[in-house]
Amino acid sequence: MSRARRTREQQQEQTRQAVREARLRRAGDAERLRAILHGADLPLVVDELERMNTRQRATAFRMLPRDSSVRALQMLEPAVQAELVEALPDAQARLLVAELDPDDRARLLDGLPMDLSERLLRSLTPQEWEATAAVLSHRPETVGRWSTPRLVSVSQEATVADALRAVRADTGDAETVYAVPVVDAEHRVVGVVSLRRLLATDPGRPVHEVMREPISVYASDDQEDAARVVRDHGALAVPVLDDDHRLVGMFTVDDAMRVLQIEEAEDEARAVGRERLDRPYLTTSFLALARGRITWLLILIVAATLTVNVLDHFEDQLQQVVSLALFIPLLIGTGGNIGAQAASTMIRALAIDDVRPGDVFRVMVKELTTGLTLGVALAVFAYLPAQFFTESRVALVISLSLVVVCGLAATAGGVIPLVARRLGVDPAVVSAPFITTFVDATGLVVYFLIAGAVLGL
Structure with missing residues (x-):
């Protein structure tokens, strides 16, 4: 390790330690800590602040120099910003909010309780109030909420x-x-x-x-x-x-x-079926984590009832050839993985404008070809091991089903995000549950239909 790198890492650790000590607010160390934090690497400071609870964060934040405190506040996650401002004394909160740019100030006020937000707005100068009100007049999640009226024209x-x-x-x-x-x-x-x-x-x-x-x-x-x-x-x-x-x-x-x-x-x-965390993981409560996941889990449970109905419909075939049940997880699991791969590729391609909804037929052909190719490769790989667990005809059913299911899953994974974009829906919202439901249900139908044809059920 080079001397420059060792020196940089020592300085970084010193900054982290100073922020951790600042939360304890030892009177005798105040000047020493302020000297270390003056000009410190702000991303490191923010990283340590976000790992603390609300009271500790407010205590450590008050040790930062004024110019650094404003920039550090801007770099915090919005939910953490709001908590911090609520925990600070009113006088310091007013000073901080007044120093923010109008767009940053507007987003912060959005996350504060109404009474505190109104108090802070009233403390602004008429010019700052007008600039902030102009930003707040735009709808959330539009670029107007991120535009600054402070400009030169x-x-x-x-x-x-x-x-x-x-x-x-x-x-x-x-x-x-x-x-x-x-x-x-x-x-x-x-x-x-x-x-x-x-x-x-x-x-x-x-x-x-x-x-x-x-x-x-x-x-x-x-x-x-x-x-x-x-x-x-x-x-x-x-x-x-x-x-x-x-x-x-x-x-x-x-x-x-x-x-x-x-x-x-x-x-x-x-x-992957959850909501984005609006704060760092370590400061997110278990209830917030559960709340961000439960909706999607309920959707997937409801969707899984379709799979149950398919199994119920083919119950007679399962009773005749019990070994078919052994390979259901392998089949729908493989299909789900291929569908997820195709969907993630397509969501990324849409995000960078590499493909457009009008390319749906080209994407369909490409993903179908890719899925069938993968299916053939996996079918060849799975055929011999499957014979150790069951008879050769069932192994053939599994291999043929893999080819078809992989083709369907890849096609669905590529097409569903494009259709969602065409309908004005966020592709990431619908892709996971729809692909899971589609692959599980159609995969089982294909599996049992092929089993019926090959085994004469």
């Missing part, structure tokens, strides 16, 4: 020198100045110019000669769709417009990346 009639003066005048208030919207007389965005271009251009040139076509989003757009626009275009910030195409804010790259992180965590959770 310039008229299309302005010169480069005028634009640079505007940037310098508002640098302290604006959340970003790296992309400057250019607007017309009605405050509609006609272009965007980067700060770099302004600095490299003759100050006397008109702005409309150096601006480029704007990449913009509407405040009513879904937050995930808007975040993908920022990511796909490699933009540092994009203008946010209202329904009349007027500029209302800017959506920055750091907020876009956070939206994508939230959405991906939500999709991953729903793909």
Whole structure:
């Protein structure tokens, strides 16, 4: 291990230890801890804060320098933010909330009790209250809730020198100045110019000669769709417009990346049949964990009744060849795994716009071919071992069933997310329960039909 790496790890451990000690609030150590935490690596500080209970977190948080405390608050999970602000003295809470950007402040106030939220709003200056109210006027989970009204914009009639003066005048208030919207007389965005271009251009040139076509989003757009626009275009910030195409804010790259992180965590959770945790695991109660899983478990139990009905229908075949029952878990388990693989691949492809709902027939053919290929490979692999447990004809039933079930499962796993997207439903929400139900039920029907044909039942 290099000396630089050892030094960095020692500094990280010192920061973690300082945060852990800060929760105890030892009077004699206060200055030493503040000195360590001053300029400390904030992600490490936040990681330790999120591992504490509410009282310890509030105690340790009060030891942070003021500038660090604001940034640390912004980095905490929303539910943890709300708990922390509730646990802090009113005076400190008001100071912290006043320091936040309007979009960050609006999301925090959303998670607070109504009375506390109103008290904090009343403590703001008229300008800050107006900016926060503007963000809160947008619907939840739209990009409007993530847009900052603190921005620099310039008229299309302005010169480069005028634009640079505007940037310098508002640098302290604006959340970003790296992309400057250019607007017309009605405050509609006609272009965007980067700060770099302004600095490299003759100050006397008109702005409309150096601006480029704007990449913009509407405040009513879904937050995930808007975040993908920022990511796909490699933009540092994009203008946010209202329904009349007027500029209302800017959506920055750091907020876009956070939206994508939230959405991906939500999709991953729903793909395995649970809800996304809104706080770190160690600070989530067992009741919250159970609540996030119980709904999906109930849905899957209801769906499983279809499988029970299929078994009941083919009860006579099972009684005639009891050994068929031995391989039911293998069959539906393999089908479920293949369906899950196809679904996760498709959900990811949809997320990055690699496929679209209109590609459903191409996806169907590709996944059917892939599933049949896997089925043949697994059937060959399973045929010989199956003969150790049962007769060769039953082994043949198992192999043939694997081929068909794998083809059906892969096709369902690829198509169901596309159909869900076409219907305006989150693919991650429906994929897990629908694929499980489809594969279990159809897999058993296929199995018993093939058994009836091969064994003459």
